[in-house]
Amino acid sequence: MNRFENKWMRAVLPALLIHCSIGTVYCWSLFKGDIAAYMGQDVGDVEWAFSIAIFVLGMSAAFGGKFVERDIQKSSLLAAVFFVSGMAGTGFSIVQQSLVGVYISYGVIMGVGLGIGYLTPVKTLMLWFKEQKGLATGLAVLGFGLAKVIASPLIGKLLGARDSEGVLISPENIYIMFYILAGIYMVMMVIGHLLIQKPAGYTEAVVQGQKFNYIEVLKNRTFIGIWLMFYLNITCGLALISQEKGILVFIGFGAVGLVSSLTAIFNAGGRLMFSALGDQLKDRNAIYKLIFLLSITAILLPLLLDGNGALMTFLIIALLCIVNAGYGGGFSSLPPLLADRFGLHAISTVHGLALSAWAIAGLTGNQLATFVLDQTGSYNVLLFVIMALFGVAMLISIFVVKPGKVELSSEAMEQEKTLVTS
Known part of the structure; x- marks a missing residue:
């Protein structure tokens, strides 16, 4: 055995x-x-x-x-x-x-x-x-x-x-x-x-005996920042992914099924690539900065080169693939980032609280895209809105989610030491 x-x-x-x-x-x-x-x-x-x-x-x-x-x-x-x-x-x-x-x-x-x-x-x-x-x-x-x-x-x-x-x-x-x-x-x-x-x-007893202060975590500036940038990444991803077929039809690209399979592969690959890359970086928050920068760049290029032709088709497909990869990478990079900031002693609880952002984004992502298209009828406007939200997420990642471990209460710190030594 x-x-x-x-x-x-x-x-x-x-x-x-x-x-x-x-x-x-x-x-x-x-x-x-x-x-x-x-x-x-x-x-x-x-x-x-x-x-x-x-x-x-x-x-x-x-x-x-x-x-x-x-x-x-x-x-x-x-x-x-x-x-x-x-x-x-x-x-x-x-x-x-x-x-x-x-x-x-x-x-x-x-x-x-x-x-x-x-x-x-x-x-x-x-x-x-x-x-x-x-x-x-x-x-x-x-x-x-x-x-x-x-x-x-x-x-x-x-x-x-x-x-x-x-x-x-x-x-x-x-x-x-x-x-x-x-x-x-x-x-x-x-x-x-x-x-x-x-x-x-x-030592399972470490977890069973610990006291977890929900209010302390929910009020923490770093947790709020991580929650917001995670929420914005999911919202932007869902807003774009939900309109994937419509965008491809709009630019006259017929192989929708092929692109759907390709973006699914990028979604899955991004989950492994971005989180594994985080192991090599000093601060895992840099992964989110990279995701947001790549997403903003991928959206900006087709907007600047607005037109038709093979180049535009390539840029749109690349945009969908990059945003899908960042969408997946945001999920896999979240637990290790939280562990670095708050420790492993209650990571399942902290991770669970952060996943409430997924719950809210699930109700707002698709609806955001539908609302913008209903009001403007323009995919360009939708891309500008999504790019602006990625920009807000980038600012939160830079100015709110600071490097370093969050100071824990004395009891939590003792539990963390016990966990590490065990």
Whole structure:
């Protein structure tokens, strides 16, 4: 059994199994129209299930951090139960043609599984990879980004053939798909639950006995700055990603599916690349400065060279790829940045609080893009707005999120010393 007691079997593999399962939430666009058609509902009404899921993800992470700190075995099992139950419940709700049931199953129940499951592997990975925390979290969050790439072909196969208008030839496949996926992800997440384990020598009692002051963290200038720049990065990313197809159609580029796959690869690759690069830098906040600078530059170039032709097409595709990479990199770089500022003693709790920014951005990102386009009808204006928000995030990163570890209370400092020595 000793050959299984290593960071790859006890941290990386379970993290990938859990995140590759819950990351399927980003496949929503592949079947939301089929759900609406089967239930006789407007796509806009069904769309709220996804928004609810992302909101509940962020909020369950915010309030579930201390539970994850206490026992990752229980949290990984709870994540599996909620996620799989929510997925199977979504299939049942579709059969019953209950829109409220879809909101509850896909949005609330699955959302809780998403939040707890997202948090569970992160601290364990950083404990196993003490000198490469960025690489560790990059590996975990990489699974969340890769989930869409891996699951999309399977979902297409399960949904089956379509007619000339894109309607499913076998409409019942939409709820059968949810039942099958629930079974597959139950196996994957249970295996992840059985494998995940913190390294020998880590004293669990340190976490169980600690007192965490939520107010102290929420009022902290550094935490507020990190929360805001994380929120702005997600909001800008979602605003652009949600309009990806429309922008490509507008410039006359027809291979939308090819670009969608390419941006998904950049999204996943950015999660690993940016966080791993952070391990080589003196201050991990420099990663966010790099993300914002690259994003601003990528947006500015097509705006300055406004026109048509092959160059403009290349610049737009490059823009979508770079923003997707920065969007993913912002997620994977967050836990090690928080660990550097606030220590490892309560990283799951602090990380969970920061993920509440994801909850709010999930409700505002898409809507921001829709509002700007409704008011102006111009993709150029939308790009200017997104660039301005990236600029604000850059200023926060430079002037608010200062280098150095945040001063902890005396009790927290003692717990941190105990954790390090153990």
